[in-house]
Amino acid sequence: MSKVRKVEFDAVIVGGGGSGMRAALQLAQSGYKTAVITKVFPTRSHTVSAQGGITCAIASEDPNDQWEWHMYDTVKGSDYIGDQEAIEYMCQTGPQAVFEVEHMGLPFSRNESGRIYQRPFGGQSKDFGNGGQAARTCAAADRTGHALLHTLYQGNLKNKTVFLTEWFAVDIVKSDDASVAGVIAINIESGETVFVASKATVFATGGAGRIYASTTNAHICTGDGIGMALRAGYPVQDIEMWQFHPTGIHGAGTLVTEGCRGEGGYLINKDGERFMERYAPNAKDLAGRDVVARSMVLEILEGRGCGKDGDHVYLKLDHLGEETLNAKLPGILELSRTFAHADPVREPIPVVPTCHYMMGGIPTNVDGQALTLDSEGNDKVIDGFFACGEAACVSVHGANRLGGNSLLDLIVFGRASGLFIENQLKEGISHKSVSNDDIEQGMNRLNKINNSKSGEKAPVLRSELQTIMQNYFGVFRRGDYMKKGIHKLNDLKARVENVHLEDKSSAFNTARIEALELQNLFETAYATAVAAEGRTESRGAHAREDFQERDDDNWLCHSIYMPGKREIGKRAVNMTLKTMKPFEPKVRTY
Amino acid sequence: MLTVSVYRYNPDIDYEPYMQDFSFDDEGKDMMVLDVLEKLKVIDPTLVFRRSCREGVCGSDGVNISGKNGLACITPLSEAVRDNKLVIRPLPGLPVVRDLVIDMTQFYAQYEKIKPYMMNDSVPPEKERLQSQEDRAKLDGLYECILCACCSTACPSFWWNPDKFIGPSGLLQAYRFLADSRDTGTKERLTDLQDPFSVFRCHGIMNCVQVCPKGLNPTKAIGHIRSMLVKDSL
Numbered sequence: 001m002s003k004v005r006k007v008e009f010d011a012v013i014v015g016g017g018g019s020g021m022r023a024a025l026q027l028a029q030s031g032y033k034t035a036v037i038t039k040v041f042p043t044r045s046h047t048v049s050a051q052g053g054i055t056c057a058i059a060s061e062d063p064n065d066q067w068e069w070h071m072y073d074t075v076k077g078s079d080y081i082g083d084q085e086a087i088e089y090m091c092q093t094g095p096q097a098v099f100e101v102e103h104m105g106l107p108f109s110r111n112e113s114g115r116i117y118q119r120p121f122g123g124q125s126k127d128f129g130n131g132g133q134a135a136r137t138c139a140a141a142d143r144t145g146h147a148l149l150h151t152l153y154q155g156n157l158k159n160k161t162v163f164l165t166e167w168f169a170v171d172i173v174k175s176d177d178a179s180v181a182g183v184i185a186i187n188i189e190s191g192e193t194v195f196v197a198s199k200a201t202v203f204a205t206g207g208a209g210r211i212y213a214s215t216t217n218a219h220i221c222t223g224d225g226i227g228m229a230l231r232a233g234y235p236v237q238d239i240e241m242w243q244f245h246p247t248g249i250h251g252a253g254t255l256v257t258e259g260c261r262g263e264g265g266y267l268i269n270k271d272g273e274r275f276m277e278r279y280a281p282n283a284k285d286l287a288g289r290d291v292v293a294r295s296m297v298l299e300i301l302e303g304r305g306c307g308k309d310g311d312h313v314y315l316k317l318d319h320l321g322e323e324t325l326n327a328k329l330p331g332i333l334e335l336s337r338t339f340a341h342a343d344p345v346r347e348p349i350p351v352v353p354t355c356h357y358m359m360g361g362i363p364t365n366v367d368g369q370a371l372t373l374d375s376e377g378n379d380k381v382i383d384g385f386f387a388c389g390e391a392a393c394v395s396v397h398g399a400n401r402l403g404g405n406s407l408l409d410l411i412v413f414g415r416a417s418g419l420f421i422e423n424q425l426k427e428g429i430s431h432k433s434v435s436n437d438d439i440e441q442g443m444n445r446l447n448k449i450n451n452s453k454s455g456e457k458a459p460v461l462r463s464e465l466q467t468i469m470q471n472y473f474g475v476f477r478r479g480d481y482m483k484k485g486i487h488k489l490n491d492l493k494a495r496v497e498n499v500h501l502e503d504k505s506s507a508f509n510t511a512r513i514e515a516l517e518l519q520n521l522f523e524t525a526y527a528t529a530v531a532a533e534g535r536t537e538s539r540g541a542h543a544r545e546d547f548q549e550r551d552d553d554n555w556l557c558h559s560i561y562m563p564g565k566r567e568i569g570k571r572a573v574n575m576t577l578k579t580m581k582p583f584e585p586k587v588r589t590y
Numbered sequence: 591m592l593t594v595s596v597y598r599y600n601p602d603i604d605y606e607p608y609m610q611d612f613s614f615d616d617e618g619k620d621m622m623v624l625d626v627l628e629k630l631k632v633i634d635p636t637l638v639f640r641r642s643c644r645e646g647v648c649g650s651d652g653v654n655i656s657g658k659n660g661l662a663c664i665t666p667l668s669e670a671v672r673d674n675k676l677v678i679r680p681l682p683g684l685p686v687v688r689d690l691v692i693d694m695t696q697f698y699a700q701y702e703k704i705k706p707y708m709m710n711d712s713v714p715p716e717k718e719r720l721q722s723q724e725d726r727a728k729l730d731g732l733y734e735c736i737l738c739a740c741c742s743t744a745c746p747s748f749w750w751n752p753d754k755f756i757g758p759s760g761l762l763q764a765y766r767f768l769a770d771s772r773d774t775g776t777k778e779r780l781t782d783l784q785d786p787f788s789v790f791r792c793h794g795i796m797n798c799v800q801v802c803p804k805g806l807n808p809t810k811a812i813g814h815i816r817s818m819l820v821k822d823s824l
Contacts, residue, residue, distance in 0.1 A: 044642045058718070098718075105767075105772065105773070107726065108726075110721050114721055143647075146734070154706050158707040218643040218648065219641055331647075510639075511636065
């Protein structure tokens with residue numbers, strides 16, 4: 001017998017953010033024994049930081065709004081490598097998913113008729129791009145993520161979901177038939193290691209923005225699910241696609257919602273010029289995030305940046321008036337005053353494009369089932385393994401996510417995964433058989449760290465990794481630079497594997513967790529680097545100076561990074577729709 | 591150089607807690623207390639604290655900073671340093687797990703006690719439940735709570751009766767649902783609170799208001815609940 005204690009559940013969700021808690025809620029409501037493993041108390045998950053809203057065609061602000069228009073915008077925003085089947089499902093199911101969380105108590109802001117308030121966001125249009133700017137983002141002031149996350153936690157409390165709070169999932173335990181049998185997890189408070197066995201394991205582990213030095217992401221966004229999946233030999237998809245949000249506060253990196261520009265704010269350079277009018281004559285400041293971020297970097301590179309170092313631009317809000325700002329953007333006023341020492345009521349906020357979102361992730365189908373490729377390159381479902389939310393690549397965001405689509409992704413696909421697993425459990429799936437060797441495999445990495453006698457400290461290695469990613473894989477990319485970056489990552493690899501844990505104590509040992517997180521960051525960063533160097537075109541957020549054009553002949557496809565070979569392959573984009581003909585790729589202008 | 595005095599206790603090795611002084615170079619910058627802790631952790635990896643969003647919305651890093659409860663990530667040194675000294679202790683009144691990490695079980699238990707979820711058994715409409723802008727405005731100043739526990743752990747009544755007094759955070763949330771026009775559980779909620787301890791142990795000391803990092807006012811919410819309870823019992 002193995003020494004490790006075992007606990008069993010029908011379903012285990014790793015991650016207590018928006019998608020994980022939505023999946024858990026679905027399963028707990030139907031009476032299945034469901035546990036959420038979460039490394040922080042659920043309401044501390046990064047969903048809490050989402051500000052602007054949930055984009056969804058609920059036809060509140062515009063009674064004629066249609067989900068098909070939202071779908072068109074999302075496909076175009078993805079630069080045509082979002083899976084259209086998944087986007088169709090998300091946009092069509094979206095309203096139901098949004099109304100459900102409203103019924104659960106989410107305190108949405110309201111319009112005059114008492115319906116959910118919707119604001120304009122980037123990349124939104126009416127009538128398939130022909131009817132001008134739409135207002136489709138459902139908001140709770142500028143604290144929508146907070147409101148959503150707390151509502152979902154409350155729903156789970158009501159339905160008695162088991163929370164393994166402040167537990168950290170270390171690695172996947174694979175059964176002898178290569179399916180997923182559960183995870184090895186540490187109870188952070190006691191230091192105990194446990195095998196959490198499950199009939200269905202859902203990774204809702206969120207993003208990994210901390211691979212970059214400058215990010216809007218919380219400290220906890222360390223790509224734990226990506227690291228675990230890659231170490232288990234499973235692929236990740238489109239991992240080169242990282243969104244740089246146009247408006248991170250200069251220096252601090254904290255997010256300033258796109259809702260600011262939706263409410264009428266705009267960007268200016270050092271001459272006070274509203275420069276987005278030059279880059280995107282129609283949508284201006286509400287063009288796709290990739291377009292706005294690149295325009296800002298060009299302004300800075302061409303010497304029109306603001307401040308004494310000319311290394312940022314300004315977001316102007318003061319013309320909106322104090323009353324509007326207090327009502328619509330109260331959180332932004334707080335953040336700007338605290339982190340930029342600028343009061344938006346009177347002065348502009350210094351902002352700079354900042355790493356924000358991982359479009360890539362674990363490839364899944366619309367039911368959340370994780371996929372790998374067989375030897376012929378065909379999709380193959382990984383038995384017992386699911387993913388949803390930012391950790392997954394279902395893929396609804398493709399090469400560039402539209403603002404407000406991430407919260408929708410969380411509740412639509414958290415729900416879809418839950419529904420699918422509920423049906424599987426009803427049909428009677430069982431626990432996978434697991435040998436002591438299988439469990440030992442899952443313990444290898446933890447044992448190595450626990451027994452480390454020499455090596456470097458995690459924070460030092462982490463900061464080196466973040467600098468490499470920031471310098472070589474940022475907003476603009478170039479082949480020779482990226483090759484240099486990969487070379488540096490290769491040098492870092494063994495040092496990260498041999499990270500030294502000096503503190504071997506058991507109680508609430510966060511140094512141990514940070515060492516484990518560092519290795520997850522590294523796996524994610526390495527996959528990003530290889531995929532970014534391999535995709536020889538510019539598409540969405542992936543902008544190459546040496547391949548400036550989109551190359552539909554060769555790259556209208558997903559990249560698939562295979563961890564064994566450390567190289568990328570290709571996977572077709574899904575264009576099979578249930579309700580209409582797919583949207584064909586067009587030149588993308590705003 | 592700044593002296594940063596930090597509360598240390600590791601149950602694996604320490605017989606009792608102690609204060610450890612670090613000499614710290616703030617590089618003349620008005621950094622946040624969390625930045626200081628992060629830098630100290632590079633020097634001494636055994637130093638333990640909670641943190642997540644680093645922008646004051648997740649509520650992880652509530653600690654006692656130079657005598658006042660607050661969030662480390664949004665408290666700048668200029669507000670926290672006195673006589674060139676910064677003192678960081680865990681939030682008071684709850685058991686210490688290790689260093690700055692407290693056991694928040696009792697705090698969460700009080701939150702769960704108020705049934706912090708929408709009660710409305712009517713069949714929901716196909717779309718959203720309507721709510722007027724005026725009714726929605728009643729939730730402002732209530733729903734923004736981040737469960738950081740700065741308020742409840744600053745409350746002498748909560749220190750005295752953490753098992754029976756709901757505490758300012760839980761009561762703020764209780765009122766958030768009582769004030770929601772969509773919630774139909776008012777009767778049940780008030781009945782649950784109708785005992786000498788749950789609400790009435792609040793003596794209006796207002797430490798909660800003074801420390802809330804989100805600028806919320808639990809005492810005011812408790813006042814509203816009191817009025818509702820009195821009306822309900824008449």
